[in-house]
Amino acid sequence: MSLAVPPALEAEIDTLISHYPQRRSASLMILHALQDHFGWLSQEAIEWTAAKLGLQPINVLELVTFYPMFRQAPAGKFQFKVCRTLSCALGGGHALHGHLCQKLGLDPHKHGIQTTPDGKFSVEFVECLASCGRAPVLMVNEAFHEAVTPDQAEALLSQCR
Amino acid sequence: MPQEYRLILKNADLPGYTPDIDCYLRHGGYETLRKCLALPVRELPDGKKQTAQEQIRDEVLKSGLRGRGGAGFSAGLKWSFVDRKSGKPIYLICNADESEPGTFKDRQIIHKDPHQLVEGMIIACFANDVHLAYIYIRGEMPEGARLLNKALRAAREQGFLGKNILGTGFDLEIHVHRGAGAYICGEETGLIESLEGKRPYPRIKPPYFPAVLGLYLCPTIVNNVETLAAVRHIMAMGAMEYSKLGTPNNTGTRIVSLSGHVKRPGYFEIEVGKVTLGELIFHENFGGGLRDGRRLKAVIPGGSSAKIFKAGEKFKLKRKGPDGQMATVEVDLLDLPYDFDSLQQAGSMSGSGAIIVMDDSTDIVGALANISEFYAHESCGQCTPCREGALWMSKALHRMAHGRARRADPDYLLSIAQNIQGRTICAFGEAASWPVLSFVRKFREEFDARGAADESKAATATGRTPAAK
Incomplete structure (x- = not known):
């Protein structure tokens, strides 16, 4: 099965490739573009990227398995990424994560990303998001939220439709 | 009065200043x-x-x-x-x-x-x-x-x-x-x-x-x-x-990121070395002090890889005296000028300019467990000492932070950390081991107490006496 990449996306990817003297350099940017479009990186997406760049699929797979932001399975429509690292932990990051999990019926002690059965929400801990002065911080998809109280977290949940 | 000197961030926070x-x-x-x-x-x-x-x-x-x-x-x-x-x-x-x-x-x-x-x-x-x-x-x-x-x-x-x-x-x-x-x-x-x-x-x-x-x-x-x-x-x-701007060999300004248990966390641009660590934490122009009723316990002065400072620590620094001669002076932690050289002489580093403040409510074992989990997660896995060691340290600390500490843990942690630093391709090995070495050495009594308490608790629960005191 091959990947159906819309022409506009492929044109965007071709532009990205043109930014580098060596095609392989565009790997991460292409994977971002494909994951943004498809929601995750399938085997087909990996093979498509490899063919596009003249690489073996393993050269792309090893990136997908290494870099934490890439995923090989779908995640929720709304992905909550809560910072786990020290400054946020001192500022209530774990309570925030626990509160979100409890509201969504997820297990706060489980390792890794968790998605609600309806596929709407994912919650995961991530490492330092670099806004330690406004702890605790979280990201909802690409939006950044600082100094998030449990109440605000609930408000964020209810805004996700 | 110590204050910010905004050069790079001169305009950033002006009302109406936009990034276009x-x-x-x-x-x-x-x-x-x-x-x-x-x-x-x-x-x-x-x-x-x-x-x-x-x-x-x-x-x-x-x-x-x-x-x-x-x-x-x-x-x-x-x-x-x-x-x-x-x-x-x-x-x-x-x-x-x-x-x-x-x-x-x-x-x-x-x-x-x-x-x-x-x-x-x-x-x-x-x-x-x-x-x-x-x-x-x-x-x-x-x-x-x-x-x-x-x-x-x-x-x-x-x-x-x-x-x-x-x-x-x-x-x-x-x-x-x-x-x-x-x-x-x-x-x-x-x-x-x-x-x-x-x-x-x-x-x-x-x-x-x-x-x-x-x-x-x-x-x-x-x-x-x-x-x-x-x-x-x-x-x-x-x-x-x-x-x-700044001080000799530590010129210009730098942006300090202040986080943790202070009233006013945030970013502050200072002339390098013109403001002390204590002023950054306590002065109203900067961190504004700790939360009410709390006392300082520890400071990480340059990002989580930097060696931790314990409240009350004193350091011997080499300074040029008024007569131009180099002299050794004793400096309190809070009087350390925030620059590259002073922090290095004090045994840590200013690193990326990130100060993390911890007050007396902080569980120091838990804080180190948090840091070590970060390094275990982020080790690229290329060098064996780092890939394995960072994970071992994290696992041991996770266990210690969850009520299953052992008396042997502090030495175990030190020995792993010592076997990582200097044995890796990049400085990540040091970044992973320095927090462990400095936390355990400077707060040894807390790690020891945790081990003793958990072992005796376990002994009571199982009806066995601990093998060693």
């Missing part, structure tokens, strides 16, 4: 670039001629600017190592992979005043004959990447980027490259591997010094966001004026 190019131009933006590109050839007293490029490199060297990413190495020297005779293209990469826990300064520049970085980069590229440059921004900053792309487009439209910049014949293209969540990409050779489309396994040095064998095995300069922004100011005010 029109606003930047209204505030004198890109004037310095024009000046740099038009520098006439200068004749030196010894009759030698100095090109515009050489003059800029000279200014940056004379300014005393030290890299703001973590190592604090002279930016001018770093540039001087570039192999300019190889015949290969020279690349410049802006390291915007801001990931050292506690650090959030580059975010301010990128989000609030991105053109300042772009201008600094163009000047740095011109000075080093670079025609293709990248901004490697961490994947978790999608908004920052958008702002930078917008800034680059606007600069291109105005003729500051592209072919024949401002009619001078200088060509330069800058692209934004996004990372994907790996801390190790902040290590410059790991970053280069990542930019080549590979796993970011750091390269061994020698031979892979970026200045000689960097991106695509070509000479490459990797500079931090704040460092490149400072280049713009050095060229605007001149190296002489810039080096009057």
Whole structure:
């Protein structure tokens, strides 16, 4: 099965490739573009990227398995990424994560990303998001939220439709 | 009275200041670039001629600017190592992979005043004959990447980027490259591997010094966001004026990220060494002190890799006395000037300028467990001592933080940490072991007490007496 990449996306990817003297350099940017479009990186997406760049699929797979932001399975429509690292932990990051999990019926002690059965929400801990002065911080998809109280977290949940 | 000195962040928080190019131009933006590109050839007293490029490199060297990413190495020297005779293209990469826990300064520049970085980069590229440059921004900053792309487009439209910049014949293209969540990409050779489309396994040095064998095995300069922004100011005010800011060998300003248990966490730009660690934490112009009723327990002075300081620690520092002679003076933790050299003499480092403050409510074992989990997660896995050791330390600390500590744990942790540092390709090995070494040594009694308490609890529960006291 091959990947159906819309022409506009492929044109965007071709532009990205043109930014580098060596095609392989565009790997991460292409994977971002494909994951943004498809929601995750399938085997087909990996093979498509490899063919596009003249690489073996393993050269792309090893990136997908290494870099934490890439995923090989779908995640929720709304992905909550809560910072786990020290400054946020001192500022209530774990309570925030626990509160979100409890509201969504997820297990706060489980390792890794968790998605609600309806596929709407994912919650995961991530490492330092670099806004330690406004702890605790979280990201909802690409939006950044600082100094998030449990109440605000609930408000964020209810805004996700 | 200790206060901020805003140079790089001078405009960032002004009401109505926006990150677009029109606003930047209204505030004198890109004037310095024009000046740099038009520098006439200068004749030196010894009759030698100095090109515009050489003059800029000279200014940056004379300014005393030290890299703001973590190592604090002279930016001018770093540039001087570039192999300019190889015949290969020279690349410049802006390291915007801001990931050292506690650090959030580059975010301010990128989000609030991105053109300042772009201008600094163009000047740095011109000075080093670079025609293709990248901004490697961490994947978790999608908004920052958008702002930078917008800034680059606007600069291109105005003729500051592209072919024949401002009619001078200088060509330069800058692209934004996004990372994907790996801390190790902040290590410059790991970053280069990542930019080549590979796993970011750091390269061994020698031979892979970026200045000689960097991106695509070509000479490459990797500079931090704040460092490149400072280049713009050095060229605007001149190296002489810039080096009057700060203190000798610790010149200029730097943006300190303050987080943890203070009333006013945030970013503060200071003259390097003109403000003490105590003032940063307690003075109303900075952290404003601890939360009410709390006492200081510990300070991590330069990002989570830096060795921790314990409240009340005293250090012996070498200082030049009024008579010009070097003398050893005893300095309290809170009186340490916040600069590169003093913190290093005190056994830690100012690193990325990130101060994490912990008050007496902090569980020190839990705090170290948190840090070690970070390093276990982020080890790239290339070197065995780091890959295995970082995980062992994290597992032991997780166990200790969850009521199953043992008396032998502190020594176990120390022995693992000692066997990582110095035995890895990159400095991540030190970054993972320094927190463990310093936490356990300085707060030994808490680790010991935890082991003793949990072992006796377990002994009571199982009806067995502990094997050793």
